[in-house]
Amino acid sequence: MPKILIIDDEKAIRNTLREILEYESYEVDEASNGAEGLEKLANDDYEAVLCDVKMPKMDGIEVLTKAKEIDDDIPFIMISGNGTIETAVEATKKGAYDFISKPPDLNRMLLTIRNAIDKKSLTIETKVLRRKVTKTREIIGDSPAIQNIMNTIDKVAPTDARVLITGENGTGKELVARWVHEKSNRAKNALVEVNCAAIPTELIESELFGHEKGAFTSAIKQRIGKFEQANGGTLFLDEVGDMSLAAQAKVLRALQENKITRVGGDKDIDVNVRVIAATNKDLMREIEKGNFRMDLYHRFSVILIHVPSLNERKDDVPLLAEKFIKEICEDNGIPKRSFLPQALDELKKLNFSGNIRELHNIVERLVILGQARITIEDVQKYASPVSVHEEEKSIYERFSTLQDFKEYVERIFIEEKLRKNGWNVAKTALEVDIQRSHLYNKIEKYNLKRGGEVSEI
Numbered sequence: 001m002p003k004i005l006i007i008d009d010e011k012a013i014r015n016t017l018r019e020i021l022e023y024e025s026y027e028v029d030e031a032s033n034g035a036e037g038l039e040k041l042a043n044d045d046y047e048a049v050l051c052d053v054k055m056p057k058m059d060g061i062e063v064l065t066k067a068k069e070i071d072d073d074i075p076f077i078m079i080s081g082n083g084t085i086e087t088a089v090e091a092t093k094k095g096a097y098d099f100i101s102k103p104p105d106l107n108r109m110l111l112t113i114r115n116a117i118d119k120k121s122l123t124i125e126t127k128v129l130r131r132k133v134t135k136t137r138e139i140i141g142d143s144p145a146i147q148n149i150m151n152t153i154d155k156v157a158p159t160d161a162r163v164l165i166t167g168e169n170g171t172g173k174e175l176v177a178r179w180v181h182e183k184s185n186r187a188k189n190a191l192v193e194v195n196c197a198a199i200p201t202e203l204i205e206s207e208l209f210g211h212e213k214g215a216f217t218s219a220i221k222q223r224i225g226k227f228e229q230a231n232g233g234t235l236f237l238d239e240v241g242d243m244s245l246a247a248q249a250k251v252l253r254a255l256q257e258n259k260i261t262r263v264g265g266d267k268d269i270d271v272n273v274r275v276i277a278a279t280n281k282d283l284m285r286e287i288e289k290g291n292f293r294m295d296l297y298h299r300f301s302v303i304l305i306h307v308p309s310l311n312e313r314k315d316d317v318p319l320l321a322e323k324f325i326k327e328i329c330e331d332n333g334i335p336k337r338s339f340l341p342q343a344l345d346e347l348k349k350l351n352f353s354g355n356i357r358e359l360h361n362i363v364e365r366l367v368i369l370g371q372a373r374i375t376i377e378d379v380q381k382y383a384s385p386v387s388v389h390e391e392e393k394s395i396y397e398r399f400s401t402l403q404d405f406k407e408y409v410e411r412i413f414i415e416e417k418l419r420k421n422g423w424n425v426a427k428t429a430l431e432v433d434i435q436r437s438h439l440y441n442k443i444e445k446y447n448l449k450r451g452g453e454v455s456e457i
Contacts, residue, residue, distance in 0.1 A: 034058030215264025
């Protein structure tokens, strides 16, 4: 049942509107002044608002302006007994859906409310679909480090300079790469991504440069590599620190000469590609170990952008949390949830070893398990994946069978090893001493994922 908020200082008007709307099967809430209305908007979810223009202390235009800061999607229908064209124009400029004079025409008012609710639903659906289609989301943060990153992107993007992005897993390196591409002159062409850590060493060259038919046993047809796919656009090499030395040599040649050769081929192919690389490793240390080429490092690092961990910018946690809670509720059709100020302060105290992805998971958990207004107690109780009630139990009491317990431990062990190795399956399989195919089966069995698609900074 759609819920409507009426903000009007005249009780008789509120009662009349309530009777009409409840007869039309709407749920109705009231506020006798602007301050009360704003408080209700912050704490509850409404499909539309009917707001009087002339009210003491805070008029309807001021309420509208402040309400849009709370929820920009909520449709405001302004009502006034002495409305003028100037007032109507001002209200529309401030974001009002419509302006109705008192006494309102009943049919017009009901039609306006229905249309406003439909528009809100379409707006939210469009936002959800857009988020699913594109991975280029807004960079969130007021910290000096984030502001510096955004300024650097603005300066670097219009050029063809190569960019090396460093930072821990989950900090949003991919999002930085996407914005460099989106603001570049190549934005109309493709951004092609390659996760170097997820591709077996023996296949990385074929993935990057393609191969000719018959180049090796399973090469039953010609394959176009990522460099060719990104021709005219941008190639994003993620986790470049995990690339084999043999592949590094070929990438170096491609960067030097703007030419590639497919595996099994002898023909040079010209490519016009801007390369953006990212890594969670200290490449200088990898160079010292002999795992990474110094000359390739200098080719990549024309511009260096370091993305700080979330623990290094705790003041951005409330902004991110507010953004995530709004998106999660919209994506899942959940009534609006919000944080009490103390809950946001409690979130800032947490240690985010998983950075942005971990914060997103925590917020999603709080939306599902917490109250409509998330409290400090909710954060303390649900910030960890294992609830307080589970922690109070002995680990042996949580499982009824030996097999359940073994699978629980195995899942934690494999996930931790994968995380430690940057989700390099080949390296992890070697370390835990099982065949790579068996490890892939375990990953599928336990539905292990690298951390989802979240990359808001």
